Amino acid sequence: xxxxxxxxxFSQIAKxxxxxxxxxxKIRAYENIVSVLNGLxxxxxxxxxKGELNHIPGVGKAIAKKIEEYLTTNxxxxxxxxxxxxxxxxxxLLDILEIGxxxxxxxxxKLGVDSIEKLEKAVxxxxxxxxxxxxxxxxxxxxxxxxxxxxxxxxxxxGNALPVASNVIEHLDGMKExxxxxxxxxxRRRAETIGDIDILVASNHPDVIMKEFTxxxxxxxxLSEGLTKSSVIIKDNIQIDLRIVDFSxxxxxxxxxxxxxxxxxxxxxLAQKHGLKINEYGVYDTESEEKxxxxxxxxxxxxxxxxYIPPELREDRGEIESGLKNTLPSILELSDLKGDLHLHxxxxxxxxxxxxxxxxxxxxxxxxxxxxxHSQSLGIAAGLTVEKLYEQVKEIKQLNSExxxxxxxxxxxxxxxxxxxxxxxxxxLSExxxxxxxxHSGLKQEREQLTQRIISAMQNRYVHIIAHTTGxxxxxxxxxxxxxxxxxxxxxxxxxxxxxxxxxERLDLNDVYCRTAKEKGVQMAIGTDAHNTxxxxxxxxxxxxxxxxWLEKEDIINxxxxxxxxxxxxxxxxxxxx
DNA sequence: GCCGTTTTCGGCCCGACTGTTTTCAGTCG
Numbered sequence: 001x002x003x004x005x006x007x008x009x010f011s012q013i014a015k016x017x018x019x020x021x022x023x024x025x026k027i028r029a030y031e032n033i034v035s036v037l038n039g040l041x042x043x044x045x046x047x048x049x050k051g052e053l054n055h056i057p058g059v060g061k062a063i064a065k066k067i068e069e070y071l072t073t074n075x076x077x078x079x080x081x082x083x084x085x086x087x088x089x090x091x092x093l094l095d096i097l098e099i100g101x102x103x104x105x106x107x108x109x110k111l112g113v114d115s116i117e118k119l120e121k122a123v124x125x126x127x128x129x130x131x132x133x134x135x136x137x138x139x140x141x142x143x144x145x146x147x148x149x150x151x152x153x154x155x156x157x158x159g160n161a162l163p164v165a166s167n168v169i170e171h172l173d174g175m176k177e178x179x180x181x182x183x184x185x186x187x188r189r190r191a192e193t194i195g196d197i198d199i200l201v202a203s204n205h206p207d208v209i210m211k212e213f214t215x216x217x218x219x220x221x222x223l224s225e226g227l228t229k230s231s232v233i234i235k236d237n238i239q240i241d242l243r244i245v246d247f248s249x250x251x252x253x254x255x256x257x258x259x260x261x262x263x264x265x266x267x268x269x270l271a272q273k274h275g276l277k278i279n280e281y282g283v284y285d286t287e288s289e290e291k292x293x294x295x296x297x298x299x300x301x302x303x304x305x306x307x308y309i310p311p312e313l314r315e316d317r318g319e320i321e322s323g324l325k326n327t328l329p330s331i332l333e334l335s336d337l338k339g340d341l342h343l344h345x346x347x348x349x350x351x352x353x354x355x356x357x358x359x360x361x362x363x364x365x366x367x368x369x370x371x372x373x374h375s376q377s378l379g380i381a382a383g384l385t386v387e388k389l390y391e392q393v394k395e396i397k398q399l400n401s402e403x404x405x406x407x408x409x410x411x412x413x414x415x416x417x418x419x420x421x422x423x424x425x426x427x428x429l430s431e432x433x434x435x436x437x438x439x440h441s442g443l444k445q446e447r448e449q450l451t452q453r454i455i456s457a458m459q460n461r462y463v464h465i466i467a468h469t470t471g472x473x474x475x476x477x478x479x480x481x482x483x484x485x486x487x488x489x490x491x492x493x494x495x496x497x498x499x500x501x502x503x504x505e506r507l508d509l510n511d512v513y514c515r516t517a518k519e520k521g522v523q524m525a526i527g528t529d530a531h532n533t534x535x536x537x538x539x540x541x542x543x544x545x546x547x548x549x550w551l552e553k554e555d556i557i558n559x560x561x562x563x564x565x566x567x568x569x570x571x572x573x574x575x576x577x578x
Numbered sequence: 579g580c581c582g583t584t585t586t587c588g589g590c591c592c593g594a595c596t597g598t599t600t601t602c603a604g605t606c607g
Binding site: 023024025026027028029030032033057058059060061062063097098099100101102103132133134135137138141185198224226228229241256257259261264265266267268269271272277278279280281 | 579589590592593594595596597603605606607
């Protein structure tokens, strides 16, 4: 999809315009379109071909023309011209904390700095402190910014950030001075990766709490320490910001610090039309300056005639329009899930036995689980041969007769081989309760070939689910080159479910594709791909993706009761959306 | 550059903090 290519170009344009000191609202228009494109559930080329570019909010004449130019010629003259006036390297300076567009422009203009290397040299030669508006401190800060940039981690995975944040919250929540506490920021919105962790507290004794926070044993470095805000770095270079507000402002502050920024811009714009002003302390009548709300987050939305918008939806991807029309989806809850459909055991590359996995699942409260070990071609994962698979049938039958309150479904994660055939013949697949198909080899094939492999797997009547469809590993491996729109279309036609893989490093399909899939009539299956009992607990990350993708209970096949699910699996074609 | 229940022109979210300054610009979220 060209969506992300265009988003990148518009984002670069916005940065260059900032450096050039252009009209801030023009810049915002470009920043806005970046976020719109990143969240667009359809292919921009499809929208263009239908002549519907101007239906996209934030796309006016000028941007529509630029999108058209890029889609038809694969380049954008305006962008190329801008690049001649401000080199790439100068734009790259913005990646350093402490350096914004004005400073980047100044450094380039006065000192010819157009790369981070040249910047470092200028700092070391103390050539920066004499520039207008700069001083000793600025130079020190830039140096610190460069150091942080060099050792900067990639963004933190949701699955790594959440436990760290929960741990700190648990610690602080035990203090009697803490009246209320919550995660905020992108972590509360359950974004797939997090820049830093934001925590919000309501208290009358900020001094006591700040002291406790900055002296936590896991703290490596204190970046700043004040009465309302402190920032620390803990192990693995993770930054945590703690903010403390008065109890009466907690709701407004939570709404504000949860973001996203684009969501908040829209919310405050809406407030203006109602003659109101919203800041992190509350909602105020613009004329009388009287405070009319702030303690509860839900009040903010209510005052604007909006239903409560769950944090996962706050990306300015249509949630405000939908809320005003009262058509927001009632998104999936963790408690809606009746089972986990993707589990490995020590029969292949898992660590625990089938029984141990079943007991853990029963503890969680599931009605059923699917045991889906690897198939024979996947030697590296000790894939099951046909003989082993038949032995496994016996064990599962035996266990089902012994264990109470949970049903073990017998399945397989069958390999889609590089020629597109499946690793087991239909006669074998037809005997299993559930079949997941997935690509594990030939990852670098041509787009057409890879797409065709997945499509032919979906056309097999015994394949119920495609696992980790795009194959991405966040921060390590890009998605396979596949035509995801075609895959989604055929999934709808064949009644094949697409997986939301809950592994924090996969989260595949992602939120945006989930939304496309839902709109095309595809149902999804949430699975943890757990390789040990602990892995079963990752299911909440898959649920977060589903929620961010606007999915509801009926969009997920493992919200079905056991009997309903078995019906659904027996004849998948019946569930196709032709 | 986008947008419209007074508007096709004139608006466009809001505040904290920092450092370099004598009243404010730049950056961040």
